[in-house]
Amino acid sequence: MRILFVQLPLQGPNWEDVAANVPLAAGYLTAYAESLGLLDRSEWKILDEDAMNYGSDSAVVARIASEEPDLVCFSLYAWNLERSLHVAAKARELLPRARFIAGGPEVVDGMPILSRSPFHALVKGEGELPFAALLQDVRQHKPLSRIYAAPETLIDLSTLPNPYLAGTLPMKRDGTIHFETMRGCPFRCAYCYYGKNYPVLRRFPQEQMTSIINAASQAGCGEIYIMDPSFQFGSDLAQRLKLIAQANTSGIPIHTEMRLESVTPEIGELMKAAHIAEAEVGLQSINQKALEAINRSFDKEAFSRGAEVLQQQRILIKTGLILGLPFDGYEQVIETFDFLGMQGLGQEAELYPLSFLPGTDARERADEWGMARMELPPYWVTSNDWISGDDMIDAVAAFEESFDVEWAEPPAPHFLREKEGFCSFVDTRKIENIDWMRLNPQRLSNSITLLADADDPESLSRLVRVARDLKRDNPYTLYQIVLLSDTRIPSEKLIARIQDAFVYPDHYYELTHYFSPDPQEGYQTRMFFATRNFALAYRAMEEALDLETMVILSGKTGYNAERLVELLPYVIFDREGIPFDRLYELLTIYADYPSMLIEAPPNLFD
Numbered sequence: 386m387r388i389l390f391v392q393l394p395l396q397g398p399n400w401e402d403v404a405a406n407v408p409l410a411a412g413y414l415t416a417y418a419e420s421l422g423l424l425d426r427s428e429w430k431i432l433d434e435d436a437m438n439y440g441s442d443s444a445v446v447a448r449i450a451s452e453e454p455d456l457v458c459f460s461l462y463a464w465n466l467e468r469s470l471h472v473a474a475k476a477r478e479l480l481p482r483a484r485f486i487a488g489g490p491e492v493v494d495g496m497p498i499l500s501r502s503p504f505h506a507l508v509k510g511e512g513e514l515p516f517a518a519l520l521q522d523v524r525q526h527k528p529l530s531r532i533y534a535a536p537e538t539l540i541d542l543s544t545l546p547n548p549y550l551a552g553t554l555p556m557k558r559d560g561t562i563h564f565e566t567m568r569g570c571p572f573r574c575a576y577c578y579y580g581k582n583y584p585v586l587r588r589f590p591q592e593q594m595t596s597i598i599n600a601a602s603q604a605g606c607g608e609i610y611i612m613d614p615s616f617q618f619g620s621d622l623a624q625r626l627k628l629i630a631q632a633n634t635s636g637i638p639i640h641t642e643m644r645l646e647s648v649t650p651e652i653g654e655l656m657k658a659a660h661i662a663e664a665e666v667g668l669q670s671i672n673q674k675a676l677e678a679i680n681r682s683f684d685k686e687a688f689s690r691g692a693e694v695l696q697q698q699r700i701l702i703k704t705g706l707i708l709g710l711p712f713d714g715y716e717q718v719i720e721t722f723d724f725l726g727m728q729g730l731g732q733e734a735e736l737y738p739l740s741f742l743p744g745t746d747a748r749e750r751a752d753e754w755g756m757a758r759m760e761l762p763p764y765w766v767t768s769n770d771w772i773s774g775d776d777m778i779d780a781v782a783a784f785e786e787s788f789d790v791e792w793a794e795p796p797a798p799h800f801l802r803e804k805e806g807f808c809s810f811v812d813t814r815k816i817e818n819i820d821w822m823r824l825n826p827q828r829l830s831n832s833i834t835l836l837a838d839a840d841d842p843e844s845l846s847r848l849v850r851v852a853r854d855l856k857r858d859n860p861y862t863l864y865q866i867v868l869l870s871d872t873r874i875p876s877e878k879l880i881a882r883i884q885d886a887f888v889y890p891d892h893y894y895e896l897t898h899y900f901s902p903d904p905q906e907g908y909q910t911r912m913f914f915a916t917r918n919f920a921l922a923y924r925a926m927e928e929a930l931d932l933e934t935m936v937i938l939s940g941k942t943g944y945n946a947e948r949l950v951e952l953l954p955y956v957i958f959d960r961e962g963i964p965f966d967r968l969y970e971l972l973t974i975y976a977d978y979p980s981m982l983i984e985a986p987p988n989l990f991d
């Protein structure tokens with residue numbers, strides 16, 4: 386038997402979230418199945434990381450097919466659901482004898498996937514036991530059931546091996562380790578499915594936690610992420626922290642999630658000694674009515690005291706806020722921002738619109754609260770009885786302004802010819818490159834920069850025609866399209882024509898920018914104007930708000946530093962090609978905006 390696991394990543398134009406795509410579910414399922422003797426190490430694998438994280442849709446499909454698996458198992462999350470459905474359907478066409486299965490938090494009663502999907506079987510709830518039952522059916526040549534659901538009596542965690550200790554997931558030098566010390570949550574926040582899925586709190590044996598941290602210390606891991614949603618819970622918190630401190634011999638920074646209200650000065654000291662570097666804390670809102678509606682509590686004094694303790698210990702606090710809660714109008718949202726600002730927590734805060742995740746109470750009560758929302762992931766609220774869509778955008782703008790942060794960093798192009806073996810840059814000024822792209826969709830990356838000659842109607846027309854094929858083969862690609870001209874700003878009509886050809890409005894990346902206060906609306910297909918003509922660039926920055934403007938700097942180009950400081954366009958440059966003093970000046974000007982400096986290979990624009 387050959388089993389293949391697939392977990393598609395959260396996509397970004399510069400693959401910024403790929404490191405977090407750890408196939409933890411596959412690690413747990415296989416470690417448990419191996420411990421029962423249901424699976425042999427030689428019988429399963431996780432799809433090649435490079436293809437999974439960097440390949441286009443066709444590339445992933447081709448790589449799955451090349452493995453000739455009998456069973457293909459997908460982990461479904463909100464950020465990869467739609468793309469996984471597409472990839473699984475395409476792979477099924479190539480592998481008619483293989484069985485496709487899926488599990489994860491998207492497999493919940495009442496969701497469309499339960500009635501229609503490319504999967505032969507779905508695993509519902511906590512996965513280890515139902516996955517083992519499915520394997521038993523496969524071993525006994527029984528037909529697969531449509532659903533394998535977790536039994537009411539959940540697995541005894543002392544029987545569940547840890548994937549890193551069992552060797553089903555690697556501990557990489559400088560890599561990140563993800564693990565749980567417990568499953569279950571004592572709280573029932575209305576927007577969260579975790580507590581429902583794991584209704585009782587169970588703990589892994591403490592020796593397992595210390596063994597993992599010890600092993601990670603010896604392996605030289607760079608970061609540990611404790612996945613418990615409420616790490617503080619339990620009267621043994623101080624003792625757990627002491628154990629972590631003893632085991633974490635190399636001082637690996639640890640990230641955890643907890644409530645600030647539980648942090649006393651003693652706990653703060655123990656956290657520091659355990660090398661907890663970052664704590665994610667949920668605040669959501671300070672409006673008691675909103676909190677009551679979503680079944681949360683908040684003790685202002687205890688929260689402030691906990692924040693102060695961690696700040697004194699120099700432990701980073703990332704505070705989660707939710708926009709669009711019931712009873713939270715624009716003014717209440719701003720009051721929450723003000724409170725966070727007073728606490729000195731604003732710059733690291735994370736603001737999320739309320740999400741109606743499958744199976745949650747919030748989803749059931751959405752109509753009662755007058756919530757307009759997205760049908761597809763991320764399932765965000767778009768307006769409700771207390772706040773309009775426009776006010777939500779204004780609230781995001783106020784968040785950015787108050788804390789001097791970017792809510793969702795706008796996409797920037799890259800000029801890398803390839804990313805881990807996949808073509809990620811195509812110079813479409815040459816027609817043969819456009820045709821190559823059309824003929825080789827499986828060799829493309831999932832994020833591509835296309836450089837186009839804005840003054841050449843022939844290559845632009847070809848590009849628009851080829852977009853149709855690309856959309857069919859790789860609908861989930863992110864495009865950064867750079868229109869090049871030194872003589873004129875591309876017309877609105879031209880921009881719209883190209884953007885329309887590539888746009889995929891239901892893309893998760895596009896929908897997660899829904900509230901970005903940005904004049905250019907497209908994100909999955911982002912339009913740029915690049916020029917060596919600085920005067921033209923500055924005019925474009927005033928006139929063409931449907932484009933991001935970029936100036937191309939070469940060794941010979943002179944520029945007015947004051948104008949650059951004033952307008953801050955994107956700058957494309959070749960590090961080796963410009964004199965050192967110029968490079969230094971550029972790096973100084975853009976010290977606070979490093980993502981706006983984009984390196985390109987020498988002579989790319991000649």
Ligand code: SF4
Pocket residue numbers: 570571572573574577578579580614615
């Ligand atoms: S949001 Fe966190 S605290 Fe609330 S139910 Fe979910 S896991 Fe528990």
